Amino acid sequence: MPRREGSPASGRPARILALLGPAFVAAIAYVDPGNVAANLTAGARYGYLLVWVLVAANVMAVLVQYLSAKLGVVTGRSLPEVLGERLPRPARLAYWGQAEVVAAATDLAEVIGGAIALYLLFGVPLVVGGIITGVVSLVLLALQARHGQRVFEQVVTGMLAVLAIGFCAGLLFSPPDAGSVLGGLVPRLEGADSLLLAASMLGATVMPHAIYLHSSLARDRVAYDVAQRRRQGLPPELARGASTRRLLTATRWDVVLALVLAGGVNIGMLLLAASALHGAGVAGTDTIEGAHAAITAALGPAVGLLFGIGLLCSGLASTSVGAYAGAEIMAGLLRVRVPLLGRRLVTLVPAVLLLATGLSPTWMLVVSQVVLSFGIPFAMIPLVVLTRRRDLLGEHRNALGTQVFAGLVAGVVVVLNVALLVLTFTGS
Template sequence: MPKTEVREAAVRGASTRRVAWLLGPAFVAGVAYLDPGNVASNMTAGARFGYLLVWVVVIGNVMAWLIQYLSAKLGIVTGLSLPETLGRRIRSPWGRRAYWLQAELVAMATDIAEVIGGAVALNLLFGVPLVWGGLATGVVSLALLVLQSRGGARPFEFVVIGLVAIIAIGFAYGVFIAPPDGGAVVGGLLPRFEGTDSVLLAASILGATIMPHAIYAHSALARDRFRSGGSDAGFGTRRLLRATRWDVTIAMAIAGTVNLCILLLAAANLAGVPGTDSLEGAHAALAQNLGGMVATLFAVGLLASGLASTSVGAYAGAEIMHGLLRVRVPLVARRLVTLVPALVILAIGVDPTLALVLSQVVLSFGIPFALIPLVAVTARRDVLGEHRNRPLTTAAGVVASVFLVTLNGILLWLVFTGG
């Protein structure tokens, strides 16, 4: 090979490695799309309605791509997270505190769901009592947060990506063992409902998919990796944004595929099986119908889901407080405080699956407070300059916001009216 071709190949290889270095923040934020709340919602949807709500998972993932990209773009271009941006734009101290309070409640609800999911997984795998399982989940998440605070963003990303791989294997394995009906999957892409309960589950799937804390966290993760607008990485802002689109695309493709696999696994093997409206019941039904290996991998995936997502939730909560109140609380201290409500819920004997569902209701309250400001600020020239949203992007963001807020409003109405 001529020397010029060798040099060109070396340059291309170096460029590919440098682009690969930029990947990671979306994988960490994307863990929110693979948390125990997603598992509970998708398993229940598949077990109760078969392939009916496949379209909800697909649409939710498409909207998630747009939302997470806008969040990352804000962090890259401005060097500020969404909470920091809003903290500067909300002039009233009481307004900032009120906004912080709702965002903090959302972050705590997220923490509760993740710890409960980890506790249920340890109980399924090893028979560990739920309280001790929740405590163990909290301890492991503490270790991950120490890694993030002391080792920096990159080692934390590597660990989370490893957990994402475990989650993917754990939840996708059963689909290959017992494949779904291809024609039924295609039929499930047609948007429709079958009664009030299917609307409730559709809203739950979207509420568990597009989480407010993931929006807050992604802007902060991108800021931390590319704080100086790209100079640290040797890339310009435009190239960073192109790499970020790939990052978000890959992360959302993985998250969407895994969520779809969970629903298809339940639709193909648990439809009509009694007792599958809880994680414990679904695990038992999988063991009975598909064997111990599938059930064990399901529990392992649930454990990895709880461990990874609870760390990201604590990171988001700390960023919310810092950005809005300008108070920096150590991640470890915050993790200890937010661990208490989850342990109390487990200790008093609240049904874990019910607690997960209720946590998604709390998250539904927070969606408009994160989503609407995100679309608004990323459309402003005085915030993003030449990188502000194009009119079509803003229009898509508005449509997604209206759809999500409306569906979550329906969810809340159904929950509180018993409809």
């Protein structure tokens, strides 16, 4: 009996493997310089105490990114496009405005991370490092425009692999205590400071631009796969249906594999700081520069070098992904595509100007995360609402259990970010 297209039997591993990639691009948002700073601070201050926070954060991230990708696969449109079709013009412009502010804040964090890495590795001044980071990201985006999404995905995935090695290599020289790691999986806190850090780690897990972009990347994968099916002789409707089923299967694997890798890197950074820096009385580990110096002093210059390379790849990849997301947000909500150079300059210039002020890079990272907190509800809530609608997703809409879990995740993330904003501005 011949196998039906789109059935599990026809979803051979090689075919599924060929469809992986979008989630690995989105996963870069989970290992950006802001995450690096938070993870190192958590491990240096509290040891293994907050391992459970990163595990919980990763579970939430898997669900959110899968819903984003599912929206793109089933509808053939990105989240910004779906919202752009449903919002009246004034609301659409206001929504785009907040999304652009979020994109600029994202780029600020990523450019700062790349600039710090170049300073640590080569002594490059921060302003020059910020410009270099922006130029390299422009080259990566030009690669995407010239050679297509698949090549861009492969390059970014390669950088994700390099930063994973760079950030986790130190564990070979300072392995964590297995018993302490298991103990860190038990949810508990030690005072108000650990609560604040845990809230920031959970609340800042979901990046708005990753939600917008993932739906766009998944949408483009649909067009590619349907074209492949049409070349096999399938009629348009059959090709679309078979492609949707196969891509949803591939998307589950893509999201799980990518975020297990990103989550593993985050946990690895926390474990490295816990094993090498906690209790050592090393000052300044609450900044990336201080943590790099402490890791170099504790584990040697080779590990410090690998960490710097990892941070550089994190900054370069994440700022490219952030700029790409900004372009997709504008195209979906305003139906306008600007030249690549113009799009890059819109968010790069503010970041470089802030670096030129001489303000603390770590403080600017904190401010960027506060701005991102404002944008999270605007991405999370529409995603949860839209993916439960039968008129939009049909048979693929969220099941009741998924709806409940997604609503809880959205509620937790939004509440935590509101709490962080209050604590940031009140100093409590």
